[in-house]
Amino acid sequence: MIGLFDTLARPLMGWLEPENAHRLAINGLKLAPLTPPAADDARLATRVFGLNFPNPVGMAPGFDKHAEVPDALLRLGFGFVEIGTVTPLPQPGNPRPRLFRLAADEGVINRLGFNSEGAEAVLTRLAARANAGGIIGVNVGANKESSDRIGDYVRQIEMFAPVASYFTCNISSPNTPGLRDLQQGRVFDQLLSRVMDARARMSQRAGITPVLIKIAPDLTLSELDDIVGAARQHRVDGMIIGNTTVTRPPTLREVSTAREAGGLSGRPLFSLATRMLAESYVRVEGAFPLIGVGGIDSGEAAIEKIRAGACLIQLYSALVFHGLKIVSAIKSELSNALRRENQPTIDELVGTDAAAMTAEPWPR
Ligand SMILES: Cc1cc2nc3c(=O)[nH]c(=O)nc-3n(C[C@H](O)[C@H](O)[C@H](O)COP(=O)(O)O)c2cc1C
Numbered sequence: 611m612i613g614l615f616d617t618l619a620r621p622l623m624g625w626l627e628p629e630n631a632h633r634l635a636i637n638g639l640k641l642a643p644l645t646p647p648a649a650d651d652a653r654l655a656t657r658v659f660g661l662n663f664p665n666p667v668g669m670a671p672g673f674d675k676h677a678e679v680p681d682a683l684l685r686l687g688f689g690f691v692e693i694g695t696v697t698p699l700p701q702p703g704n705p706r707p708r709l710f711r712l713a714a715d716e717g718v719i720n721r722l723g724f725n726s727e728g729a730e731a732v733l734t735r736l737a738a739r740a741n742a743g744g745i746i747g748v749n750v751g752a753n754k755e756s757s758d759r760i761g762d763y764v765r766q767i768e769m770f771a772p773v774a775s776y777f778t779c780n781i782s783s784p785n786t787p788g789l790r791d792l793q794q795g796r797v798f799d800q801l802l803s804r805v806m807d808a809r810a811r812m813s814q815r816a817g818i819t820p821v822l823i824k825i826a827p828d829l830t831l832s833e834l835d836d837i838v839g840a841a842r843q844h845r846v847d848g849m850i851i852g853n854t855t856v857t858r859p860p861t862l863r864e865v866s867t868a869r870e871a872g873g874l875s876g877r878p879l880f881s882l883a884t885r886m887l888a889e890s891y892v893r894v895e896g897a898f899p900l901i902g903v904g905g906i907d908s909g910e911a912a913i914e915k916i917r918a919g920a921c922l923i924q925l926y927s928a929l930v931f932h933g934l935k936i937v938s939a940i941k942s943e944l945s946n947a948l949r950r951e952n953q954p955t956i957d958e959l960v961g962t963d964a965a966a967m968t969a970e971p972w973p974r
Pocket residue numbers: 670671672673675694695709718720722724749780783824852853854875876877879903904905906924925926927928
């Protein structure tokens with residue numbers, strides 16, 4: 611089924627306007643008669659923040675923003691799916707066009723701006739599949755016009771606690787003006803206090819749902835020091851590194867599309883995001899696990915992320931250029947690497963290169 615979809619639909623999708631292609635993919639997944647995936651290699655199983663993942667390869671948020679196809683994505687072989695970003699109230703996001711392919715670079719620029727059907731609609735869908743199993747993370751954000759942005763995170767933690775396997779607080783989208791300021795100083799501290807309090811309040815009803823923070827790859831190292839310090843102090847359950855970048859590497863070939871405003875993802879993001887992951891890993895000192903995301907498009911890239919400090923990985927942009935088969939390709943390359951290196955699980959590889967990576971010249 612995956613091979614058929616890649617062969618028939620992908621050439622067509624490459625021609626379509628990117629947002630129409632995305633809608634076609636979602637609608638295709640709604641209709642596809644996908645059977646449950648073959649069981650994963652037991653070596654790929656891993657336990658992170660109290661959850662048992664069948665494999666470490668996750669669908670990054672932004673693909674299924676409104677929880678329309680989480681079960682289809684699990685059936686494609688992802689070990690977990692993160693839906694969202696969801697905002698409390700529905701909002702349209704920025705005017706189109708707002709999604710651009712950089713084909714020669716295998717990169718994507720988006721300035722969607724949190725287009726969301728809103729928390730009520732998403733909650734209804736997740737509640738309807740609540741007994742279906744699988745790990746579904748809920749990525750939450752703030753409405754553009756909100757007068758209490760931190761309150762938007764709190765409110766959604768309260769709403770989604772019964773159906774979320776974990777929460778991600780997305781404070782790193784470059785497409786909502788001012789959102790990334792939530793990563794700074796006293797405001798970040800307040801965000802963590804209120805969010806962790808909300809999680810504790812909900813735990814009586816819903817159990818303890820892990821809370822993760824997703825950060826930008828564009829932070830300075832001194833900002834990262836402060837963020838990791840506060841995250842450790844508030845005992846968050848994990849961090850995701852990271853979101854799209856507002857920088858444009860000088861190596862980009864699609865120079866005119868690269869001038870579009872928005873966040874860059876895909877292959878051109880890999881080195882920066884991996885370096886920031888390694889920088890985070892050495893600062894976190896094992897206090898909580900990290901998820902590595904940004905530019906993963908092969909088993910080799912996945913292993914580099916894991917060696918930089920990721921317990922779990924996520925991807926999105928590579929699907930645009932390599933199709934759905936990338937998920938099983940990465941999983942089998944991970945299995946082969948473990949066999950080659952005679953390691954029982956990926957846990958043994960996590961962070962092994964982090965310190966060395968932080969000594970390398972800063973990636974361009
Ligand atoms: C079209 C698009 C939409 C995205 N929307 C979100 C989002 O709503 N929330 C979020 O946390 N990240 C979002 N992201 C960022 C991805 O989750 C991921 O962090 C980033 O794309 C890097 O991974 P990749 O290089 O594998 O795509 C989006 C990315 C793309 C390309």
